[in-house]
Amino acid sequence: MNVALPIAATAPLGEARHHLSVEHVWKSYTSGVHVVRDVSFTLAPGEFLTLLGPSGSGKTSTLMMVAGFEAPTRGAIRVDGRDVAQLPPERRNFGVVFQGYALFPHMTVLDNVAFPLRMKGLGGAARRRAAMEMLDKVGLADFAARRPRALSGGQQQRVALARALVFEPDALLLDEPLGALDRKLRESLQIEIKEIQRRVGVSILFVTHDQDEAMMMSDRIAVMQDGQIAQLGAPDEVYLHPETPFVAGFLGDTNLLRGQCVGLGEGAAIVRFAGDAIGPARLSRGGGRPGVGDAVLVSIRPERIGLLRPDEVAACVIEGVVADRVFLGRHTRLVVHALGQMLVVSVAEPPGADVVAGAAVRLGWSREDAQILHEMGTGATR
Amino acid sequence: MARRDGLGRIVLYAACLPVLLFLLLPSLVIVPMALTKGQMIQFPPIWISVHSFADYIEDPQWFRSTVLSFEVAALAVAIGCITGSAAALALHDRRFPGKGLVTGAIMAPIVVPLVVLALGGYMVFAWLHLIGGWMAIGLLHGMLVTPYVFISVQTSLVAALNPVLVRSARSLGAGRASVLRHVIWPAIRPGVLAGGLLGFAVSFDEVVIALFLQGPDAVTLPVRMFTAIQFELTPKVAASASLFLVLSVLVLLAQAAVMRRRASGRAAA
Numbered sequence: 001m002n003v004a005l006p007i008a009a010t011a012p013l014g015e016a017r018h019h020l021s022v023e024h025v026w027k028s029y030t031s032g033v034h035v036v037r038d039v040s041f042t043l044a045p046g047e048f049l050t051l052l053g054p055s056g057s058g059k060t061s062t063l064m065m066v067a068g069f070e071a072p073t074r075g076a077i078r079v080d081g082r083d084v085a086q087l088p089p090e091r092r093n094f095g096v097v098f099q100g101y102a103l104f105p106h107m108t109v110l111d112n113v114a115f116p117l118r119m120k121g122l123g124g125a126a127r128r129r130a131a132m133e134m135l136d137k138v139g140l141a142d143f144a145a146r147r148p149r150a151l152s153g154g155q156q157q158r159v160a161l162a163r164a165l166v167f168e169p170d171a172l173l174l175d176e177p178l179g180a181l182d183r184k185l186r187e188s189l190q191i192e193i194k195e196i197q198r199r200v201g202v203s204i205l206f207v208t209h210d211q212d213e214a215m216m217m218s219d220r221i222a223v224m225q226d227g228q229i230a231q232l233g234a235p236d237e238v239y240l241h242p243e244t245p246f247v248a249g250f251l252g253d254t255n256l257l258r259g260q261c262v263g264l265g266e267g268a269a270i271v272r273f274a275g276d277a278i279g280p281a282r283l284s285r286g287g288g289r290p291g292v293g294d295a296v297l298v299s300i301r302p303e304r305i306g307l308l309r310p311d312e313v314a315a316c317v318i319e320g321v322v323a324d325r326v327f328l329g330r331h332t333r334l335v336v337h338a339l340g341q342m343l344v345v346s347v348a349e350p351p352g353a354d355v356v357a358g359a360a361v362r363l364g365w366s367r368e369d370a371q372i373l374h375e376m377g378t379g380a381t382r
Numbered sequence: 383m384a385r386r387d388g389l390g391r392i393v394l395y396a397a398c399l400p401v402l403l404f405l406l407l408p409s410l411v412i413v414p415m416a417l418t419k420g421q422m423i424q425f426p427p428i429w430i431s432v433h434s435f436a437d438y439i440e441d442p443q444w445f446r447s448t449v450l451s452f453e454v455a456a457l458a459v460a461i462g463c464i465t466g467s468a469a470a471l472a473l474h475d476r477r478f479p480g481k482g483l484v485t486g487a488i489m490a491p492i493v494v495p496l497v498v499l500a501l502g503g504y505m506v507f508a509w510l511h512l513i514g515g516w517m518a519i520g521l522l523h524g525m526l527v528t529p530y531v532f533i534s535v536q537t538s539l540v541a542a543l544n545p546v547l548v549r550s551a552r553s554l555g556a557g558r559a560s561v562l563r564h565v566i567w568p569a570i571r572p573g574v575l576a577g578g579l580l581g582f583a584v585s586f587d588e589v590v591i592a593l594f595l596q597g598p599d600a601v602t603l604p605v606r607m608f609t610a611i612q613f614e615l616t617p618k619v620a621a622s623a624s625l626f627l628v629l630s631v632l633v634l635l636a637q638a639a640v641m642r643r644r645a646s647g648r649a650a651a
Binding site: 067068069088089090092094095096098099100102104105106115116119120163164167173 | 544546547549550551552553554555556557560564565568
């Protein structure tokens with residue numbers, strides 16, 4: 001399935017020029033429920049931005065408002081400065097790809113791709129030529145006369161992308177297109193989407209609940225929770241330096257440590273954890289600074305905690321007792337009782353045979369690996 | 383074990399055969415009766431002649447009634463398809479207070495006794511001076527066909543219209559009319575066809591309304607048969623009834639074909 005596209009190494013054929021901005025958008029119902037609350041972001045030309053969140057976080061509602069299927073209660077949606085929030089979907093200029101692809105089953109692949117051009121009033125010969133060119137770009141020219149159901153899932157996705165791209169949309173909106181597929185197929189289709197984006201040069205707004213998918217594909221990720229953007233940033237930024245407990249928990253496993261701020265420095269604070277261990281931790285950029293003496297919550301990823309040799313030092317060193325050890329192939333997971341709680345430590349190199357349940361170990365991490373979280377009102381930890 | 387199975391099967395057949403015969407005989411007996419040599423409809427028939435078929439076709443009154451029945455059914459199906467489909471589309475995916483009431487009103491012609499419909503229709507059309515024309519019968523039959531098309535199109539909409547296709551079409555620049563033509567119509571076409579066929583069968587052999595609204599120039603085939611069996615006892619009745627039999631088999635086959643295409647289309651999609 002993981003076939004390389006035939007002209008994968010060529011330069012981009014187009015260039016995204018349009019600038020999409022969503023400004024303070026709300027979606028509220030008369031029942032008083034706000035499914036989207038004050039969401040703002042911009043999609044720069046050629047950018048791949050992902051709205052990531054669990055179901056009910058408002059990510060799909062946000063996308064549907066951009067596409068025009070739902071009207072925002074408040075706020076503006078601008079393309080190159082022009083507010084399109086009041087236009088019906090057929091008068092906006094976005095290519096939308098839905099889960100399941102929504103190809104027209106009674107039309108051939110060529111007619112599917114030519115459909116948007118037909119709606120724009122392009123003549124028969126011209127639109128067939130343009131559709132054929134687009135099919136060629138996605139490597140499906142030989143399948144033009146087939147019906148969508150005669151195609152594999154991957155080929156259907158390419159048809160859906162071709163159809164959404166053929167009319168040169170201002171941006172491509174993808175609503176969990178890979179949601180229903182198995183893991184292997186997903187991965188190869190993720191690569192295809194990126195490849196087609198690179199080749200056509202279009203901005204993409206992508207919606208998913210899968211954090212791995214979001215990390216792999218995006219230039220920036222907006223993590224959504226309860227209708228709000230909890231954090232917006234590059235994948236490594238969001239993963240390594242989450243600002244809220246929710247973001248930390250949603251983007252993978254993490255250890256949450258309670259402590260007290262005992263000193264402040266440039267972009268960092270000194271934290272005293274339970275058991276009197278003291279170490280530095282990064283301050284969140286978005287959240288407010290804690291004061292000296294305030295209680296703080298610190299997130300440390302399991303793979304950022306190091307198992308220290310006796311002579312090794314780190315910015316923060318603690319001692320603990322191993323409670324469990326599990327070999328997981330790519331890494332070994334240790335559960336360590338330390339600082340009055342259980343810490344999960346993930347080490348790439350299998351530790352020595354003496355590191356078993358009951359053994360005393362020294363753990364350590366650097367300033368960059370410990371992140372002080374900003375607790376939002378609704379910040380439930382996952 | 384195998385013997386018991388065999389015995390059980392024989393008992394089963396023995397019990398079912400009389401029931402099947404009971405259901406089918408009244409229909410099957412019509413054809414031999416039409417093939418009688420005699421000038422009267424009778425049982426058992428005097429074998430074997432096709433003169434009753436020739437008489438039936440050559441008799442201008444019977445011929446006129448046959449054509450009229452087709453005209454009535456065509457008008458009824460046309461009305462029923464338009465109103466039934468429109469109603470199904472309008473109510474699809476929509477919630478509002480009183481929806482059950484509206485659905486009930488659309489389904490009413492199936493539930494309300496035909497004599498009531500016929501009498502009501504008679505009064506209204508008499509007031510409009512439309513009694514005695516085939517149009518009046520066709521109009522009222524159209525009302526009768528509407529619920530059949532409505533149900534059938536509703537089923538199609540639920541089964542075959544993927545709401546994402548509508549959104550997809552709109553995002554690709556399709557306005558309401560284009561969505562109707564390119565997305566909704568392909569999805570409901572089998573439903574309209576199936577409902578229309580059923581409606582045709584319903585209208586073609588409907589007697590009560592046709593009897594109430596008949597006039598000297600508006601006698602449908604079933605009404606002509608009904609009158610003939612009372613006063614003439616001609617085997618033309620059996621000959622025309624055979625036509626009904628053939629038509630209903632054709633309708634059944636056509637419906638089966640529509641259903642199979644629909645099923646295979648869905649399975650493949």
